[in-house]
Structures are given as structure tokens and as C-alpha cells.
Amino acid sequence: MPSSTQSDKRRTLTTSKIIEAALSIANTQGIEALSMRKLAAALNVTAMSIYNHVANKEDLLSLMLDNVVSDFELPDEDGPWKEMLRRRAHSMRQTFLRHPWAPTLLISTITNGAHTMRDANATLGCLINAGFSYAAADWARNAIDSHTFGYTMQELNFPVEPTEYRAAADHYLPEISKNDYPYLHGATKALINGDYDGVTQFDFGLGLILSGLAPDQAPDQR
Amino acid sequence: MPSSTQSDKRRTLTTSKIIEAALSIANTQGIEALSMRKLAAALNVTAMSIYNHVANKEDLLSLMLDNVVSDFELPDEDGPWKEMLRRRAHSMRQTFLRHPWAPTLLISTITNGAHTMRDANATLGCLINAGFSYAAADWARNAIDSHTFGYTMQELNFPVEPTEYRAAADHYLPEISKNDYPYLHGATKALINGDYDGVTQFDFGLGLILSGLAPDQAPDQR
DNA sequence: TCGTCAAATATACACTGTATATATATCGAC
DNA sequence: GTCGATATATATACAGTGTATATTTGACGA
Secondary structure, rough: OOOOOOOOOOOOOOOHHHHHHHHHHHHHHHHHHOHHHHHHHHHHHHHHHHHHOOOOOHHHHHHHHHHHHOOOOOOOOOHHHHHHHHHHHHHHHHHHHHOOOOOHHHOOOOOOOOOHHHHHHHEEEHHHHOOOHHHHHHHHHHHHOOOOOOOHHHHHHHHOOOOHHHHHHHHHHOOOOOOOOOOHHHHHHHHHHHHHEEOHHHHHHHHHHHHOOOOOOOOOOO | OOOOOOOOOOOOOOOHHHHHHHHHHHHHOOHHHHOHHHHHHHHOOHHHHHHHOOOOOOHHHHHHHHHHHHHOOOOOOOOOHHHHHHHHHHHHHHHHHHHOOOOHHOOOOOOHHHHHHHHHHHHHHHHHHHHOOOOHHHHHHHHHHHHHHHHHHHHHHOOOHHHHEEEHHHHHHHHHOOOOOOOHHHHHHHHOOOOOOOHHHHHHHHHHHHHHOOOOOOOOOO
């Protein structure tokens, strides 16, 4: 007796519901907890049902990643390039902080999602409209993205939460022999006693790059 | 009848042999091909034997990573800091090109291997001896490493081999709609027609950072 | 009312890391 | 030389993974 009391099942699964549930699992339980069976369970469905909407797990991950990229602030192609690129970089970092599993996958996966392409197009367009050659724009974007990915991934991997730096001192410092690694020991101690402000430190490196960039320099090649 | 013709077995397995074999598999067949059973087979041994020398797979990966890090050129703590750090960064990139699986793991794993600690200590020491404060040295190293990891990971993930750029043109360009993504289309075409020199491009971004760094600037914090 | 067709399911397979229990080879002490 | 003791290799097993294949089910157009 099929009644409407339950969920009246059938035909309720969609690709976007799958992606949504997958993102939720990855964000709350970590990417390693995202298995097809767990995802299916969260959707009240069998694992194999998912394969009616998604080619395989790799495909699912690509869809998730493009969804993440859609949170990047799209540069205005006619706006001031430094500010546009700085804002985009900061929004990338913020996005990665919300989806800590994403950068590793994003940098080691080929994605042609619509949002990813739009982001690349707008970023390059902003530079090109500012007078950068195609090659120079590519180099500039590459340098900025390298910093954004590299910095955020290091930040996400840092073993201690900013709020418990001091508490970690007694725990980690003894492992760093003062004799064998004097500088590392000292730096760790200084670091733990200081404040941590990820935005400022990220912007510091970003600023080094942006300051050095200009439409005319960069590659000697055609 | 035990004879010495074969291998006279027993007691031949060592941690370094395991690491060596694991590195070989990861470098030739990719990190995803490295399973405990395959590794054991390469060593003419059972999977569980490995666990007498290694706590678990994560531990094995840490040992492999520290081995990779040992290839980084150690900065001379009293040498000229810009040149020292530039050389270290380039050697990191070269090392990653030989071990394409390494950077992703290295940046997403906490490692306290001796080589990793020595590298961190020497790098910080070089900056500190050049007049950087502990905090400034940390920020500088962070900016340089961000670029090194980020750039090399993007480079390793680039879908086309430098030698076959032109051949890839017909293959990839059609997927990038000239109407929807004009700048990306143009940049891709330009990129494919140009030469690729990873060293030069890497050094370009690195140079931006090194040019901006100085012992006195950087963090306002203590 | 009946195909038709898409979507959900059931089952199965090869493969993963590794816990547990067992066998065996080597070495120090007598 | 003989005998534990100890370290190391093995055998077996289990829960979990992605997914190929075959089957069932439900909704819709004729």
C-alpha cells in the first residue's frame, strides 16, 4: 500500500541532491568518510542508485569541486586588476577554510566544470584588459594561484588550532631538540607565544606577488 | 632442503628496503598503486611482514616523505639568504618532479622526520642569521614554501606534457567555447603555441617573493 | 490496460588496510 | 651442543571500499 505518509519515494534523487549530501558529509566528517554507501545511506537510497546520476566517484568529486569553485568571487573583467585579484584570492582562501578537503583535490584533479572555466576566464580577462599579454596574464595568475593554494593548504594542515597555541607549547616543544634544531626550536617557541592572524599572513605573501607584477614585465617569450 | 641457491631467506627485510621498494612503486606506478600487498610482493614477502618494521601505512608514507625531503638542498645557515633560499626552492621543485606523488602528501601530512626537521631548522636559521626576526623568518619561509608547493603541484597536474603542446591544441581547444570563455580560449591558444619552461616560470614567481622580502619588514607582531 | 523506459535495487567480485593467532629462524646462556 | 626466549615471517580473517552486472520496480504515454 503506497501511501504519502512516508516519502512517496521513487524518482526523488537528483544530481544536485547527491552533490549537496556529499558536500555535507565531506565538510562535517572529512573527505575520507565519504563513501558511496555512506552517501547513499544519507540519501535513503542504495549505493548503486547514485550511479544513475553520476558516472563514478571521480565524477562525483569533480562535481563537488566545481560547486566549491562557484564560491570564488568572480573578478570583474573591467575592474582594477590588483584589487580584483586580491579579492578573488581572499575569497578562495575563505572558501577552502569552509571546505578543507577541497584544495588538495582541486589542485590534483583536472576539472572542466562551468564554474571553474568561468573563474579562469574572468581572472585572465581582468589581467588582459589591464594590458597584460596572454602569456604575462597566465604567469601572473599562476603565481597568485600558487600562493593561494600553497598557503591555504599549509594553513589547513597546521597541527595546532590558533586558539590553543599556548597550550600546545608544552606538548610539541620537547619533541624539537634545542641542540639539534636550535632555530626551529626558537621559532616554534616564538610562534606559539605570538598571535596568529591567517588573513594578514596570507595577504603578506599575496602582497609580495601583486607588488611585483606589472603588465609589461613577465615572460620574454612570445 | 634449504640451499643457498635461492635467497636463503629469513631476516632479510629491513625498514630501508621497504622504503626503497615503496618509493620505487610510487615513482613508477603512481602512489595509488602502492598497496601493502603489492609492496610485499615486490619484497618477496607477505603483507603482514611489513608491519614488523612499520606501524601502519601512514607511518610508511611518512618515512617515504622524509626520504624525499632528504633530497632538498640544505641552506647554509651563514650563506647569502636569497641565494640559499632560491637554491633550496629550486631543488624542492626538482625533487617533486622526480616524486610527483610527494607534494600532495607532504603538505597534508604532519611529519617529524629528521630530514624534515633539519630542513626547517636550516631554512629558518639562514633567515635569522641574516637579521630576520623569528616571526619574519617564519613568514618569509611560509611565503616561499607556499609558492614552491603551489606552483609545482599545479605544474604536475597540468594535463598536457610540454612536448606535445601543439598536438593538444586540436584536442582541448574545442572544449573551451570561444563565445563563453573568450579570454580562456585565447590564453590557451597562446599558451599552446608558446614554449614552456617550467624553471623560468617557477623562478619568476619565486623572484617576486624574494624581491619583496627584507629582514626588517613583515609582521608587526612580536 | 499495457508495453516502454528510466531509475532503484540486489548481488557479487576483487581489492583495500590491518587485527589476531600461529609458526619459525636466530641468538644468548648454560 | 641444547634449550628457551625473542624477533620476525606467515596464515587467516574481517570489515570496508568502488563498481559491474542483472533484476525489479514504478511512472507515463498510447
